[in-house]
Amino acid sequence: MRPAHSKADDIAAALSAHGLVPRGGFAFTSSDAPPTGLSGAPAKSVLLVGQAGAAPWPHFLRWLEKQSQPIADPLDAWSREVIGTVAERFAARAVSPSDRPYLPFQQWAMRAEGLKPSPLGILMHPQYGLWHAYRGALLFEDEIALQEPRDVIHLCDTCLEKPCLKSCPVEAYSADGFAHETCLAHVRGQNGAPCRTGGCLDRNGCPYGTDYRYPAEVQA
Template identity: 75%
Template sequence: MIFSRGTIDGIAAALAVHGLILRGGFNIADDEAAPAGNSGSAAKSALLVGQAGAAPWPHFQRWLVRQARGIANPLDTWSREVIGAVAQEFGARAVSPSDRPYLPFQQWAMRAEKLKPSPLGILMHPTYGLWHAYRGALLFEEGIFLPEPQEAIHLCDTCVEKPCMKSCPVDAYSERGFAHEACLGHVRGPRGEPCRAGGCLDRNACPYGTSYRYPSGVQAFHMAAFARL
């Protein structure tokens, strides 16, 4: 069975209530290793769920004020709750990027939207730049009728200056990869206030998708979660 465009539109509408969007999808071939679907049988298709810019933030904040103080990983919890409810409505299994064992979300995203990683590791989107995220996926035991996605323009290929590699005070990103400990030490230290208050300086230096850039309060939330502040 292959479900209809109308079903996909219904899923998109249910997610939009929470500021979330569908981020493409794909069918899983019979000879591929597949995660389980809702009943435990192998999934035949996946729809990725995420965001463009900070659209979910007001919805998340309204949810958060109703929760007990000190809830662990609140954004993950909210995402699981919202996407899980949509999954239940449409007969899917909801999975999250933070589920263990980890599922290959970045590979799924590259497959669904034909994106490539930026020098910071975040997938570069031709419209949203670096200001987007994947919050979960819906796994179905039926196929999906979806047009084959076109290869996305990889903006990093045409960016000569690469300001995203030159703005960090401790050169956390380089051709050698991400210097995790150096980044953490700086963010937590006395000179890390600009990063704590406004987010990663390298990410903010990227010239693409700036109209989708997360507000400073949203970036501060994510930085605090990353650095466990």
């Protein structure tokens, strides 16, 4: 149990101004090899930051319109800027899933929110389905009060039809994994327009979390 009002609540309020939300966290233990915090000392706790649905999209577009020059990977750049500003306010080190060397974001996410991968590899959330993302994390050199991860039902275990594995015209997802070259060739080819404009057909085939499904322009 965390107190009625905490540092995590203040961080959540700061993130909400950009359509982002805290995505759970935990304190590192003696068996972990934590990354360094702001000063270079080992971090003691991590709070993941991400989105539920497409809430950040309007904020991102307004930011993008203000940029005077084209930016490579603009969504990553926006995420770094926003989460970095919040990190400065709360004396944390901001890190990104695309930072190198790569940090174990998916393992952190499973540990923080009790999630498991779907057949597509995206973590299945009991409320958001496949329509969520992790945009970064805040590393603290002290332990901050965080809610304990709760037990969640893994919806993929109860889904018998698995439409997420039956919608792709080139069967890019299978028990053997993701055939990314096959996927790219199809998406870039003459028959790939539905995927290019409306998003992954397998992902859209999932029946869960549809209220949070990204609009077509976001998926494109």
